[in-house]
Amino acid sequence: MARPDKVTAVAEIAEKFRDASASVVTEYRGLTMSQLTTLRRSLGDGATYRVAKNTLVKRAAADAGIEGLDEILVGPTAITFITGEPVDAAKALREFAKANQGLVIKGGFMDGRPLTVDEVNRLADLESREVLLAKAAGAMKATMAKAAGLFAAPASQVARLAQALADKRAEEGGAAPAEAAQSTDAAS
DSSP, X not given: OOOHHHHHHHHHHHHHHXXXXXXXXXEOTTOOHHHHXXXXXXXXXXXXXEEEOHHHHHHHHHHHTOOSOGGGOOSSEEEEEESSOHXXXXXXXXXXXXXXXXXXXXXXXXXXXXXXXXXXXXXXXXXXXXXXXXXXXXXXHHHHHHHHHHHHHHXXXXXXXXXXXXXXXXXXXXXXXXXXXXXXXXXX
């Protein structure tokens, strides 16, 4: 018969899997509690780092409908459940792993499929959602400004041509009365 505390732990982990947009499985061998606390803080509010037994994680993953994690659930395992931006959490994990050799990224899960270590690192190489949105907005703004300039160009050309024509007529009109005045003076 299953112990109630283990049943509760499996249910909590399964719920975290369901709520997470992504998860990253790590090995934390040799890290101190203060280092794990530092890691948890560096992940921010959009991610939860949880140390769990592999058998409980396997059962929870099966309950949540997640497949493909069994082969990486060996050794001391901790899982980062990401509810926020996966790129930010992947960057934080990679940076922490570079500074602390005890943290090893073993893989993950995102969008209904398992991730390899290389895929987690490529995810960390991406720019954050906010940066990508800002770049897209800047590109759209530049395109719109260019389009506005192109639409305004014919109107400004017509205005310059009309002004040039008006100036030419005024010049011709001003010269014609002067010529008429000279011809009447010569006739007298």
